[in-house]
Amino acid sequence: MVHLIFRDGRPYLFGPTWKTLLVPNDWLYSLRSDGATLSPRTWRSYAYGLGDHLAWCDREQLDWQLLGRVDLDRYIGSLATSDESINHRITLLARFYQWCEEAAVILRTPFAFRTSSVRRTGFLGTLSRDIARPSALRRIPRGEKIVVPSAANIWAVRNAADSWRDQLLIETFIFTGLRCSEVLGLEASQVCDVRLGEKESAVLVRITGKGRKTRQVPFPAGLVRNLQRYVVLDRKHVATETPRLFVSAKGKPLSASGVQFLLRAAGKKHALALHPHLLRHFFACHRLKYLTDLGLGDPLGQLQRELGHSQITTTMRYLHLTDEMRARIASDHQEFIARIAGGHVELASAWPRECAPAAITMELRASR
Numbered sequence: 001m002v003h004l005i006f007r008d009g010r011p012y013l014f015g016p017t018w019k020t021l022l023v024p025n026d027w028l029y030s031l032r033s034d035g036a037t038l039s040p041r042t043w044r045s046y047a048y049g050l051g052d053h054l055a056w057c058d059r060e061q062l063d064w065q066l067l068g069r070v071d072l073d074r075y076i077g078s079l080a081t082s083d084e085s086i087n088h089r090i091t092l093l094a095r096f097y098q099w100c101e102e103a104a105v106i107l108r109t110p111f112a113f114r115t116s117s118v119r120r121t122g123f124l125g126t127l128s129r130d131i132a133r134p135s136a137l138r139r140i141p142r143g144e145k146i147v148v149p150s151a152a153n154i155w156a157v158r159n160a161a162d163s164w165r166d167q168l169l170i171e172t173f174i175f176t177g178l179r180c181s182e183v184l185g186l187e188a189s190q191v192c193d194v195r196l197g198e199k200e201s202a203v204l205v206r207i208t209g210k211g212r213k214t215r216q217v218p219f220p221a222g223l224v225r226n227l228q229r230y231v232v233l234d235r236k237h238v239a240t241e242t243p244r245l246f247v248s249a250k251g252k253p254l255s256a257s258g259v260q261f262l263l264r265a266a267g268k269k270h271a272l273a274l275h276p277h278l279l280r281h282f283f284a285c286h287r288l289k290y291l292t293d294l295g296l297g298d299p300l301g302q303l304q305r306e307l308g309h310s311q312i313t314t315t316m317r318y319l320h321l322t323d324e325m326r327a328r329i330a331s332d333h334q335e336f337i338a339r340i341a342g343g344h345v346e347l348a349s350a351w352p353r354e355c356a357p358a359a360i361t362m363e364l365r366a367s368r
Contacts, residue, residue, distance in 0.1 A: 002055040004047055009040055011047030016058065024050055027099050039181040039210075041256050049092050065106050072110045148282045151340055153272055160269045166262055168223075168230055169246055169254075173276060175223050175337060177283035177307055180256050180276035182207050186245040188235065191219075191227040201337075209308040217306060220337045280307070281318075286340045288318045 002021070003014040011028055013021040028047055056075050057064045072093075079086050097109040158170045172183055185208065194203055203224055204216040227245065240251030247253055259276060267274030284307060291299035304315040 002051050002058060004051045006044070009043075011044060013047070013051055013054065021054065023100060023103075023105050024054060024096070027096055030099065039179075039256070041181075045088075046092050049089050050096060053089070053093055065100075067110045069110050069112065148278065148285050149272055149274075153270060154279070154282060155341065156270050157263075157266045157272060157274055161262070161266050164234060165230060165246065166266070168226060169259070170263070170266070170279065171223055172227070173279035174283055174340065175220050176217055177280050177287060178207065178217065179209065179280065179308070180259055182209055182308075183276070184244065184246065184254055184256065184259065187243040188231050188245045189243065191224055191245065192231055194224050194228075196221050196224060207308070210310070213308065213310075215305060215308050222337070283340070284315075284318050288315075 001016045003018060005012050005014070010032075011025075013024045013028070015021055028043070028050070031046060032043060053075060054064055056078065057067065060071070060074075062071055076086065076090065079089060094109070094111045097106065097111055100106045101109045154170075154174060158167055158174075161167045161170060169183070172178065172186075176183075178186075190205055194205075196203065200221050202218040202220050205219050206214055207217045208214050231245070235245075235247060238247055238249065238251045240247050242251070242253050244253040248258065256276075263274045263276065263279075284303060287306065288299060288303050291302050296302060300312065300315055303318070304312055307315060309315045
């Protein structure tokens with residue numbers, strides 16, 4: 001039996017006699033300290049997956065440090081779940097055993113790897129990159145297409161949100177394509193310190209994503225202005241010491257589960273199963289079509305950089321939509337924003353009626 005507990009959000013694994021499992025816990029900690037994952041949800045899923053594997057080894061009276069490929073195949077065969085979940089478990093275990101091998105904890109990883117070549121075509125020509133993947137990974141047909149809601153449905157959900165903060169939260173997702181952890185990691189200073197010119201349609205904001213990798217993401221000027229108003233007119237009334245941009249009514253940073261709940265609640269009003277990654281899909285599909293229409297030499301590579309994908313194959317999931325969404329649009333970024341707004345060009349421009357623009361200017365200057 002293996003026990004899993006959480007202290008201050010950090011997972012800890014214990015053996016049958018509640019003895020600390022040092023090596024597995026060190027690996028779980030390294031995921032966070034090395035920046036391999038910044039998402040608490042991903043951290044928990046890795047802990048649950050590794051704990052399940054160690055519990056199976058205990059039931060089968062096997063030493064996980066001496067595990068062979070035959071035993072590994074037996075464990076994988078015992079997983080009664082979907083192929084996607086099995087592949088996720090294989091991937092995390094391969095990372096764990098590779099880390100143990102590099103740390104000289106085990107002599108050799110029980111995984112076999114195969115090398116596959118990923119090709120990418122751009123204005124520099126065709127580039128290929130070899131990637132080593134666990135050979136135990138199951139092949140999943142990619143014939144299914146990503147289905148995203150229409151702009152009308154997305155905006156109906158946005159308008160059904162309970163508060164101005166929730167509306168801005170949804171707009172931040174659909175206009176930037178950020179992951180949930182990246183949106184929740186935004187700080188108020190990142191928008192308050194921005195100086196916008198009258199003719200600027202977008203500004204670049206530095207985002208820290210998976211693996212602590214940074215990238216520049218364009219934020220539409222209208223969204224930035226509205227976030228500044230939110231900080232000055234709404235967020236300031238909440239007693240909080242956190243630098244995070246989006247906070248709860250109690251002044252605590254919004255959690256991933258809280259965002260999931262509010263999106264689910266807003267989506268139910270329009271029979272739409274809404275979650276943060278669906279909004280990321282929505283942005284990616286429209287953004288790729290926009291970049292393609294611009295005639296860029298490598299629209300897929302540009303989208304990959306904006307989304308922060310480490311593998312181009314992840315971005316390629318959106319390729320099938322480029323023909324389905326064919327429409328001519330101008331090159332200005334603001335027109336791209338108007339396009340996915342579905343005609344709702346005013347966005348969340350309306351701030352509380354009792355607040356005058358002069359008061360907003362004064363508050364903004366005072367906050368700086």
